[in-house]
Amino acid sequence: MQIDSKVVSVEQKDNIALITLNNAPVNALSKAVRQGVMTAMQAALSNDGVEAIVITSALPLFSAGADISEFSGGNLEPMLPEVLNFIESASKPVVAALNGAAFGGGLELALACHYRVSVESNKVGLPEVHLGILPGAGGTQRLPRLSDAKTALDMIVSGAPTPVTKLSGVFDKLTASVETLAADAQQVALNAIAQGPRPVSEINLSLDDDTNAVFNAYSEQVTQKSKGFFAPLKCIEAVKAAYTMPFNDGLAEEARLFMQCMETPQARAQQHFFFAERAANHVPGLDKNAQARSISKVAIIGAGTMGGGIAMNFANAGIPVVMLELKQEALDKGLALIRRNYENSAKKGKLTSEQVEQRMSLLTGVTDYDALSDVDLVIEAVFEKMSVKKEVFSALDRVCKPGAILATNTSTLDINEIAEATSRPQDVIGLHFFSPANVMKLLEIVRADKTSDEVIKTAMKLAKTIRKVGVLVGVCFGFVGNRMIEVYGREANRLMLEGATPEQVDRVIMQLGMPMGPFTMGDMAGLDIGYFVRQSRKAFIEHDPSYCVVADELVEAGRVGLKAGKGVYLYEAGSRKPIADPEVMEIAARKAKELGIEQREISDQEILERCIYPLINEGADILREGIAGRASDIDVIYVYGYGFPVFRGGPMQYADEVGLKNVLARMRHYQSSLGEYGKQWFAPSELLIELADQNKTFSSLNN
Ligand code: T1G
Numbered sequence: 001m002q003i004d005s006k007v008v009s010v011e012q013k014d015n016i017a018l019i020t021l022n023n024a025p026v027n028a029l030s031k032a033v034r035q036g037v038m039t040a041m042q043a044a045l046s047n048d049g050v051e052a053i054v055i056t057s058a059l060p061l062f063s064a065g066a067d068i069s070e071f072s073g074g075n076l077e078p079m080l081p082e083v084l085n086f087i088e089s090a091s092k093p094v095v096a097a098l099n100g101a102a103f104g105g106g107l108e109l110a111l112a113c114h115y116r117v118s119v120e121s122n123k124v125g126l127p128e129v130h131l132g133i134l135p136g137a138g139g140t141q142r143l144p145r146l147s148d149a150k151t152a153l154d155m156i157v158s159g160a161p162t163p164v165t166k167l168s169g170v171f172d173k174l175t176a177s178v179e180t181l182a183a184d185a186q187q188v189a190l191n192a193i194a195q196g197p198r199p200v201s202e203i204n205l206s207l208d209d210d211t212n213a214v215f216n217a218y219s220e221q222v223t224q225k226s227k228g229f230f231a232p233l234k235c236i237e238a239v240k241a242a243y244t245m246p247f248n249d250g251l252a253e254e255a256r257l258f259m260q261c262m263e264t265p266q267a268r269a270q271q272h273f274f275f276a277e278r279a280a281n282h283v284p285g286l287d288k289n290a291q292a293r294s295i296s297k298v299a300i301i302g303a304g305t306m307g308g309g310i311a312m313n314f315a316n317a318g319i320p321v322v323m324l325e326l327k328q329e330a331l332d333k334g335l336a337l338i339r340r341n342y343e344n345s346a347k348k349g350k351l352t353s354e355q356v357e358q359r360m361s362l363l364t365g366v367t368d369y370d371a372l373s374d375v376d377l378v379i380e381a382v383f384e385k386m387s388v389k390k391e392v393f394s395a396l397d398r399v400c401k402p403g404a405i406l407a408t409n410t411s412t413l414d415i416n417e418i419a420e421a422t423s424r425p426q427d428v429i430g431l432h433f434f435s436p437a438n439v440m441k442l443l444e445i446v447r448a449d450k451t452s453d454e455v456i457k458t459a460m461k462l463a464k465t466i467r468k469v470g471v472l473v474g475v476c477f478g479f480v481g482n483r484m485i486e487v488y489g490r491e492a493n494r495l496m497l498e499g500a501t502p503e504q505v506d507r508v509i510m511q512l513g514m515p516m517g518p519f520t521m522g523d524m525a526g527l528d529i530g531y532f533v534r535q536s537r538k539a540f541i542e543h544d545p546s547y548c549v550v551a552d553e554l555v556e557a558g559r560v561g562l563k564a565g566k567g568v569y570l571y572e573a574g575s576r577k578p579i580a581d582p583e584v585m586e587i588a589a590r591k592a593k594e595l596g597i598e599q600r601e602i603s604d605q606e607i608l609e610r611c612i613y614p615l616i617n618e619g620a621d622i623l624r625e626g627i628a629g630r631a632s633d634i635d636v637i638y639v640y641g642y643g644f645p646v647f648r649g650g651p652m653q654y655a656d657e658v659g660l661k662n663v664l665a666r667m668r669h670y671q672s673s674l675g676e677y678g679k680q681w682f683a684p685s686e687l688l689i690e691l692a693d694q695n696k697t698f699s700s701l702n703n
Helices: 031-045 068-072 080-088 105-112 127-131 139-146 149-158 178-195 209-225 231-244 247-262 265-279 305-316 328-347 353-360 386-399 415-419 453-465 481-497 502-512 518-525 527-535 549-556 582-594 604-624 631-642 651-658 660-673 675-681 686-693
Strands: 008-013 016-021 052-057 094-098 115-119 123-125 173-175 298-301 321-324 363-366 377-380 405-408 428-433 442-446 469-473
Touching: 008 031, 016 031, 016 178, 031 052, 031 080, 052 178, 068 265, 080 105, 080 247, 094 105, 094 178, 105 123, 105 139, 115 178, 127 149, 127 231, 127 265, 139 149, 139 231, 139 247, 149 209, 149 231, 173 178, 209 231, 231 247, 247 265, 265 631, 265 651, 298 305, 305 321, 305 328, 305 353, 305 428, 321 328, 328 353, 328 363, 377 386, 386 405, 386 415, 405 453, 415 428, 428 453, 442 453, 442 631, 453 469, 469 631, 481 502, 481 518, 481 549, 481 582, 481 604, 481 631, 481 675, 502 518, 502 604, 518 527, 527 549, 549 582, 604 631, 604 651, 604 660, 604 686, 631 651, 651 660, 660 675, 660 686
Parallel strands: 016 052, 052 094, 094 115, 115 173, 298 321, 298 377, 321 363, 377 405, 405 428, 442 469
Antiparallel strands: 008 016, 428 442
């Protein structure tokens, strides 16, 4: 049987037709695939010699689901639900043979078949909720019919991959490996000839009290946790329709809810973010012949909190790490902290004790630079002071082998200046981890002026190896993330001076979807961090006498945040719960009076605009200066590094949704309405003006 498709083939083996998907890289169920499957099915159904049909994949995974790049519209016939309903209504039995992962529409394709076989180590999922939508090709109606309400809700509301071994009702056979899959699938198909088609839609469900209780509990739990996130509640509604409506009505209800979600800014934001995260992997303009170097041994300079966290990333990836401290005591303390972290993970069941020992065995400690002569990469995580960094880099330059990469974890210092302390600036790069370094997914990869393309490619590849999201940025104060967070923190502090309480500011920002507000975040991180940065930047802020004066007074009074039991908020021993302290607003009132600032009632909207729009404006300047290559790279940095809500897509996507003309108008409003302060800090970026005037978006710069 021959069909005219480049991405789907069908062949006859005895009385069985084998349909194979082959749409690299992930068998996204694009229009061409859907057309190919329809054609192949029709060919198999009309061939009298065929008595059963098997659908499988030629790629490592079965299918990643619907082609997300098609969501922007176009003529998408035949739609996926139509194709899957056609498969389910086939007159001959259809078997899905899962050789690898099946996600979204890929799993829905398997659920629309009559029988299912999978490799037992496989995982499947319905991750549509991460795209701000819900399974739209029958998954919410078929999965509960093959499992139960709780399993279906867990998979669809969380979007998490699930081992097929936990889905016994869904799969008729689990096979040992890809090698045994074909034979087992064929056997299931031969048995199916006698049994005939077995449409899942013919399984009836009813909403009994126990099931209803599951739905009620789920709705309550999700309402509390979802923080304004739209899709999860719609997922629950769709699954419930499987219990309260006949199958076809349930499909119609699923389609209605799917479109409701698809039309939200949240869905646009999350689909934007899906591609933004992947686009960050691609760095345009690098020398195609530059090859990434292999990294088989790493050194970390500094065994403190950051150094230890960084080291864990490499041990977790099975890469041996040498940790250097000049004093054995500091080394012992650092290694003991790492062991404690691993043992805590083991207590939570995330690691076995063998894994703890295996990872610890990859970590060794040295006190002498000469021990670093054979490492491929060094990452320094020492005190944030230029003279200390330069000392370390000149020592590394002396002892490390040619071709070893010398990386700094600095979060604010000039990497070009650090590179000049070596004879090999082409091998110097910034690897800016976020604390806690073994947890936070973001890795800002900072290219200095002389960093070679080989070193950049090595760093980008290494990010994936240690399961980080690497984003390439340029050298400036604070690179991208910290440069933008500085204006956000400045504005929050200024608003407090003008009369907004920390609780009000934090509440407004949490309503946007951030995990915590700027004042709670500052207390957690330590107010002394910002204080020292301000001390090092006096020239930059000397023109603004109001710049974080309350925070400065708190730090000088020892109120450095959670670790001291008091910062902007008060903390009871052992508690991280912030408690408002009226004394802080008394300080603010006193400082405001000294500075001639008249305090006033400030609206939530003004707080939101003044914290977020300058952050966006700074992002526009970062783009204009070429410090970030894409607006979407800034979004990736903000979501993974600072908790910007993914259902807003990141600050630049959020600005596109608000409309750049509106952002510009509000920047100009504060520029004129906040006196000298507004003139200094609310000057709109030229890029923001240019895009707004041309009625364009930041995302138009991503292509
Ligand atoms: N559509 C389009 N492109 C996709 C894609 C998809 N579903 N999945 C991956 N890609 C691209 C990706 O952009 C990248 O492109 C390349 O493939 C490799 O991806 C009706 C509506 C499967 C776990 O949400 O989770 O079905 O950057 O780097 O790390 O109910 O891809 O190379 O140009 O991620 O090996 C639901 C999304 C869709 C799964 C593989 N499905 N994909 O991870 O590779 S909506 C999903 C993933 C749906 C139906 C609904 C992962 C992966 P480029 P990658 P990976």
